[in-house]
Amino acid sequence: MQSLQAICETPESLFEHSDEELLHLVHKEFPEELDPLQRADSIRDGPWTPPNTPSPSYILYKKDYDEVSRTLLGVLALRWIHTGQYEAFIASQPADAKLTRASFDWIRAFYAQIISDRTSLFTLITLIIIHDLGKDPKMASDCRAQTGEDISTLNHDAILLEACKASLVPKLALLPDEDRVDALRGIELGATFNFGQLAQAENVPASLTGLYKMRGHNRSFKLHFMKQLLKVAGAAGHMDWSCARNLIQPIFDSYRNVYDACEGIIAGTLTVRSGYDLVLTRRAELLRDQNVRVYHVEDVLEDRALMRLLCMGNVTMADEAFLYEGAWQALEDPIRETLVRGLNLDGKRSEPAVQPTYMPVLLGLVKDENALVCIFRYLAQILSATEVGDPVAVVIERSVYTVLKQVIESNEFKNDPSILEMVDVPAGVVLLTTASL
Numbered sequence: 001m002q003s004l005q006a007i008c009e010t011p012e013s014l015f016e017h018s019d020e021e022l023l024h025l026v027h028k029e030f031p032e033e034l035d036p037l038q039r040a041d042s043i044r045d046g047p048w049t050p051p052n053t054p055s056p057s058y059i060l061y062k063k064d065y066d067e068v069s070r071t072l073l074g075v076l077a078l079r080w081i082h083t084g085q086y087e088a089f090i091a092s093q094p095a096d097a098k099l100t101r102a103s104f105d106w107i108r109a110f111y112a113q114i115i116s117d118r119t120s121l122f123t124l125i126t127l128i129i130i131h132d133l134g135k136d137p138k139m140a141s142d143c144r145a146q147t148g149e150d151i152s153t154l155n156h157d158a159i160l161l162e163a164c165k166a167s168l169v170p171k172l173a174l175l176p177d178e179d180r181v182d183a184l185r186g187i188e189l190g191a192t193f194n195f196g197q198l199a200q201a202e203n204v205p206a207s208l209t210g211l212y213k214m215r216g217h218n219r220s221f222k223l224h225f226m227k228q229l230l231k232v233a234g235a236a237g238h239m240d241w242s243c244a245r246n247l248i249q250p251i252f253d254s255y256r257n258v259y260d261a262c263e264g265i266i267a268g269t270l271t272v273r274s275g276y277d278l279v280l281t282r283r284a285e286l287l288r289d290q291n292v293r294v295y296h297v298e299d300v301l302e303d304r305a306l307m308r309l310l311c312m313g314n315v316t317m318a319d320e321a322f323l324y325e326g327a328w329q330a331l332e333d334p335i336r337e338t339l340v341r342g343l344n345l346d347g348k349r350s351e352p353a354v355q356p357t358y359m360p361v362l363l364g365l366v367k368d369e370n371a372l373v374c375i376f377r378y379l380a381q382i383l384s385a386t387e388v389g390d391p392v393a394v395v396i397e398r399s400v401y402t403v404l405k406q407v408i409e410s411n412e413f414k415n416d417p418s419i420l421e422m423v424d425v426p427a428g429v430v431l432l433t434t435a436s437l
Helices: 017-028 029-037 056-061 066-082 086-090 101-114 118-128 137-147 156-163 171-176 177-190 197-201 205-214 218-233 248-265 273-288 301-311 318-330 333-342 359-364 370-384 401-408 412-414 417-422
Strands: 352-355 396-400 429-431
Touching: 017 029, 017 066, 017 205, 029 056, 029 066, 029 118, 029 137, 029 171, 029 352, 029 396, 056 066, 066 086, 066 101, 066 218, 086 101, 086 412, 101 218, 101 248, 118 171, 118 177, 118 218, 137 156, 156 177, 156 352, 171 177, 177 205, 177 218, 177 318, 197 205, 197 248, 205 218, 205 248, 205 273, 205 412, 205 429, 248 273, 248 412, 273 301, 273 429, 301 318, 301 333, 333 370, 352 370, 359 370, 359 401, 370 417, 401 412
Parallel strands: 352 396
Antiparallel strands: 396 429
């Protein structure tokens, strides 16, 4: 049987294979990249009913592994895009939020631009497969054994970059020179800038400065963005592998906004602050069209802060916006003022900004105003913790992942959200030390 890399040179022949054959081809090419994902932790969004077909990971391992299934669903989504299977792509997406045919066609056209040569498809699949390797706890320990540096506190994108630098991702070395350079450039960007984090206003303007390095490297940027769309398409693959359940229209719209912001920053027509605010403004316009009040993102700091929270909570409907408004107004004035200040920091050495990683996941689990108020108070503590003892810190990452797993998902929190008042602020990690705002 031909290798996956050879088959990818004629994409039509690759996608003629059945789903099961395609998955086995991928595993045969990437066993050292897929097998470690069995160790990766994941978060589930409460009870769900899985499809009555075996998951992608079960097809390969006779056992369900969340991160393996999520990764492989991204490959299956690639097939649906390539072959124009719109109905398969949206099969069980919620009816009121399904990706439109026009948006699906935009993705197909964008994808067609990328695979215009013989090597790009294999490079794209490689990027999908290795994207979450940093979630394997052994990756950080392997890096430490090789380099002597402890990188276990870094986010998984930064861990992947360090692993690539340490030659611990051997599949990259097999790519043609141009493809390898483009792939690494995207991985380097991803270590400090994440499309999803901008779509959800989780990061800060300083995090976007890495986009400057994409000037003159259009192919690398497009490969990186396409990979990210496919990761979103597969993000619910541990619970529903029947379609690209997570890439619904509201999420696609947010990623299109991010793409436009990035293009403007790379082209020099937008600053990192104005590019960031483009994302916030478009979310405000979406809500305004549903008779939610007008938010003056560029002129009123409190409106801008609240719009960041609405983006973090993936708020796209009027009733959700009113819930957040109610929680915002219920806050004590000093807490609200702390949030306004923290959510408007761009990130610079004199005033480092905090990135509350996993806050969108946490907010997505809360639908009650009282619980939301408690989370806003806790977020105020996180955002005001800007001291890490590093004078060159520009962006400080404080991940609420442990809080999410140990507190928010507990019955105690459901019964009494105020228990968050007793939870310590997460440890800070310096994410960025240089930025040109």
